[in-house]
Amino acid sequence: MTTKNFFKTPSSQTFLIIVLLLLIAPLFLSVFRINLLGKFIAYAILAIGIDLIWGYTGILSLGHGVFFGLGAYAMGMYLKMEAAHGKLPDFMSWSGLENLPTVWAPFSNPLSLALIVLVPALLAFIIGYLTFRNRIRGVYFSILSQALSLIFVVFFIGQQAYTGGTNGLTGFRTMFGMPLATDNTKYILYYAAIFLLVLVYLYCHFLVKHRLGKILVAIRDGENRVRFSGYDPAVYKIFVYVSSAVIAGIAGAIFVPQVGIISPAEMGIIPSIEMVIWVAIGGRGTLIGAVIGAILVNGLKSGISESFPEVWSYFLGLTFVIVVIFMPEGLVGLVKKYASKITCPIKKRKATEKASSVN
Amino acid sequence: MGTILEINNLIISFDGFRALNGVTTKVEKGEIRFFIGPNGAGKTTLLDAICGRIRPQQGSIIFDGDKNIMHYPEHKLVNIGIGRKFQVPSVFTSLSVYENMEVSVVNDRSIMASLFQPITKAQKEKIDDILDLVDLKDYCDKKAADLSHGQKQWLEIAMLLVQDLQLILLDEPVAGMGRKETIKTGELLKSIAHHCTVIVVEHDMEFVRDYASKVTVMHEGRILDEGSVSQVQNNPKVIDVYLGRGGGNCA
Ligand SMILES: Nc1ncnc2c1ncn2[C@@H]1O[C@H](COP(=O)(O)OP(=O)(O)O)[C@@H](O)[C@H]1O
Ligand SMILES: [Mg+2]
Numbered sequence: 001m002t003t004k005n006f007f008k009t010p011s012s013q014t015f016l017i018i019v020l021l022l023l024i025a026p027l028f029l030s031v032f033r034i035n036l037l038g039k040f041i042a043y044a045i046l047a048i049g050i051d052l053i054w055g056y057t058g059i060l061s062l063g064h065g066v067f068f069g070l071g072a073y074a075m076g077m078y079l080k081m082e083a084a085h086g087k088l089p090d091f092m093s094w095s096g097l098e099n100l101p102t103v104w105a106p107f108s109n110p111l112s113l114a115l116i117v118l119v120p121a122l123l124a125f126i127i128g129y130l131t132f133r134n135r136i137r138g139v140y141f142s143i144l145s146q147a148l149s150l151i152f153v154v155f156f157i158g159q160q161a162y163t164g165g166t167n168g169l170t171g172f173r174t175m176f177g178m179p180l181a182t183d184n185t186k187y188i189l190y191y192a193a194i195f196l197l198v199l200v201y202l203y204c205h206f207l208v209k210h211r212l213g214k215i216l217v218a219i220r221d222g223e224n225r226v227r228f229s230g231y232d233p234a235v236y237k238i239f240v241y242v243s244s245a246v247i248a249g250i251a252g253a254i255f256v257p258q259v260g261i262i263s264p265a266e267m268g269i270i271p272s273i274e275m276v277i278w279v280a281i282g283g284r285g286t287l288i289g290a291v292i293g294a295i296l297v298n299g300l301k302s303g304i305s306e307s308f309p310e311v312w313s314y315f316l317g318l319t320f321v322i323v324v325i326f327m328p329e330g331l332v333g334l335v336k337k338y339a340s341k342i343t344c345p346i347k348k349r350k351a352t353e354k355a356s357s358v359n
Numbered sequence: 360m361g362t363i364l365e366i367n368n369l370i371i372s373f374d375g376f377r378a379l380n381g382v383t384t385k386v387e388k389g390e391i392r393f394f395i396g397p398n399g400a401g402k403t404t405l406l407d408a409i410c411g412r413i414r415p416q417q418g419s420i421i422f423d424g425d426k427n428i429m430h431y432p433e434h435k436l437v438n439i440g441i442g443r444k445f446q447v448p449s450v451f452t453s454l455s456v457y458e459n460m461e462v463s464v465v466n467d468r469s470i471m472a473s474l475f476q477p478i479t480k481a482q483k484e485k486i487d488d489i490l491d492l493v494d495l496k497d498y499c500d501k502k503a504a505d506l507s508h509g510q511k512q513w514l515e516i517a518m519l520l521v522q523d524l525q526l527i528l529l530d531e532p533v534a535g536m537g538r539k540e541t542i543k544t545g546e547l548l549k550s551i552a553h554h555c556t557v558i559v560v561e562h563d564m565e566f567v568r569d570y571a572s573k574v575t576v577m578h579e580g581r582i583l584d585e586g587s588v589s590q591v592q593n594n595p596k597v598i599d600v601y602l603g604r605g606g607g608n609c610a
Binding site: 206207210226228229232285 | 398410417432434435436437442443445450451452453454458459461462463465468470474475477478515518522592598
């Protein structure tokens, strides 16, 4: 895939435009809005990963909040240790702990940030191995992934002394020595989020534009046929599940320093379902649809919740139903449909011109 | 010519119900072997057993002289040269015809290869040749979902052909096809049989008469008769359970 080809597809061009808009957004928006936008970018990263596994491969995971949460907690624990300055993090002493728990020990070292991707990867690998090898699929997998989310929420709430319980981790002060409260750091984090968005998009674009992408779609369309074509679908599914879990972890990690808190609520079933809805609304199986869906829905959410907090859930639910019924391919599908109606006659004319010039 | 497939006393039961009740047969290389019989006779179950989708309770299936394939994982069958077409056409509907073929043609099916090893020129030519054979060359860029029923069946057969198989299993390849399409499919089978063995499960008696080299008649999980078309057609038992009951008009 050459760079020239990359910019040829309308979805990549759209992505480029979105990135450019995001890059210049600080010229127009207050630092408060930029911070908010940075959070949406984290969600967009997450959504790309969900699109990879659901949109392309057809595996509906309703527990991606867990991977997002694990990445976020890994980052949160690191920030917490940095804030504690070698002492015990505040919530631990409130819960009566006297020594730093062993799981926390590595987080005084920046190398521990590797756990942001390693932990989600390992968990996804284990669960993927156990389920996909045993041909657990469809609704059964979705329910299982929900149970996963439930287990983690209960566990994180229960282990108050180790996880901060319901309140989660908060009260971060600095990141690599930079005070998180300053505008400067907020801009840096915002641009870091854009950078990660581009990175993740390029990675997924690389995957789906090669034969691997076709194989993923093939698994979605007919797993049996894939199997009798000589592929072991489980291998591909595990790979995709791990990839999207890692992406979710990265999203969680860039979410935390911008938002300043991570709690079990972010890992729950409801947020996990919301993530899927972003992708459905944007248009699944397109990558760009996930980005648009995540930013748009969350933009609307903060707009609407600011004025009418109680109507948001109804609004989201209703939008989802409308999308599922009237535009199964989401916003991107809608645009594609109208675009092809406009450009098709042009293309056809070009084609006939070509044909006649050959004759 | 040698034996390509040897099935010995195969028994398969689902919750006590014997779908296959002691099936024994041999298929020679280069044959177009038809398995016929009324609905529920166990034909699909037999194909499922050969390709590892169902594990038989008893018996053995030997492929190519010495390979016991009863415990082969399904996705490795292609590697030893066995391909399967399903009763319901199953192609990858969201992919183009060409992409369907692309996914099928490769030999290295690892993740790494699917990212870093593009289709070779030779593979491309092979795809073109086979699409030509099944008359789908002009549909390369068309989504498989937009093909007609018959074209989907041919595409699925083409996806097998591109894999250099020794044995192809086809489950009711002409079901739902018109006369013209059926004849075309028959001719296709004939040309396939030049370089590989074909096992076909079929209902359409006229089709069987025209293209079978040998027929196995099944009934209630057992083999009723086996031989040339004219031989089995004259067997009173076969006439009784199958042909007499209007099986021949099934199409
Ligand atoms: N998975 C299954 N579970 C239970 N019974 C089955 C299953 N598959 C097939 N059968 C039964 O086994 C018998 C043979 O089915 P099948 O091989 O599909 O017949 P045919 O293809 O000859 O029409 C039928 O009676 C069918 O109901
Ligand atoms: Mg059948």
